[in-house]
Amino acid sequence: MKIGFIGLGIMGKPMCKNLLKAGHECTIYDIVEEAAREAVGAGAVKCESAAQAASGRELVITMLPNSPQVKQVVLGENGIADAMDEGCIFVDMSSIAPLASKEIGAALAGRNIEMLDAPVSGGEPKAVDGTLSIMVGGKKEVYDKVKEVLLCMGSSAVYCGELGAGNTTKLANQIVVALNIAACAEAFTLSKKAGVDPELVFDAIRGGLAGSTVMDAKVPMMLDGNDKPGFKIDLHIKDLKNALETGHGVGMGLPLTAQVMEMMQQLVADGFGGKDHSALVKYYEKMTGE
Ligand code: NAD
DSSP: EEEEEEEOOOTTTHHHHHHHHHTOOEEEEOOOOOGHHHHTTTTOOESSHHHHHHTOOEEEEOOOHHHHHHHHHHHHHHHHTTTOTTTTTEEEOOOHHHHHHHHHHHHHHHHTTTEEOOOOEEEEHHHHTTTTTEHHHHHHHHOOOOOHHTTTTEEEEEEESSSSHHHHHHHHHHHHHHHHHHHHHHHHHHHHHHTHHHHHHHHTTSTTTTHHHHHHHHHHHHHHOOOOOSSHOOOOOHHHHHHHHHHHHHHHHHHHHHHHHHHHHHHHHHTTTTTGGGHHHEEEHHHHHH
């Protein structure tokens, strides 16, 4: 397929490379000049604007930080809404607010452009391997048209419902991941403080009920003091804010989410916003002097 790909950061770059590997033609754009380099090396064509990357394409994919960036790239000045051909399918794979997906989709519908929201889970390693979990919202018949392309980047794609349902599903994912990281940070700092080697605690409990993909991926980083992102704390706060707003919209409080978001915000104040979300352990290290 002729694909336009916009946003070649930690996730977008390997996702685009997997599309190229599968034989798709990609025109690409990122606001940071350097971000396009590797994908160009893999056969992509670099463009000077998002609009140029989207023009004449059958499918346009965005992988951007949050709702404001997606809105700006699609509907802003020189946005891709005016550049995409009628009949082009737009798939936003960023994690954004479900309400923003609906607003963007409604604006595009008037131009005969269908939109899906298809955020992903699995982080950089699974983006590289092409084994992401993809959660999709939008019209089922539109999803059926691009499912095969999405599966060049993921090992599973689940159709979750109407536009916005992909991002609502992703918010559930982000709550579980954030609370799981917080639980690991709290538990492993306690074991250290109480005099038991956290490496041994990890070996002892990871195969039991407490074990999780999050524990396996993030606790070794905590114990090694490795905070290279991965998934940045700034971006996780964005997701938790979107979750709280979505909860507000349906009249539901999210007390655990609010608590972990506050802890992450404290870390941003301490200069860790660009670090991996596993750096949440530093909140406890500061508290205990460990
Ligand atoms: P990132 O910050 O590494 O990448 C975002 C890219 O978008 C950057 O290269 C940036 O230059 C580009 N960009 C920003 N504004 C732009 C604009 N106006 N026009 C063109 N390019 C622009 O972030 P990431 O980790 O790749 O995450 C991207 C999305 O995927 C986010 O919504 C994030 O929540 C989600 N996500 C990330 C992970 C992860 O582990 N990193 C996992 C799942 C989902």
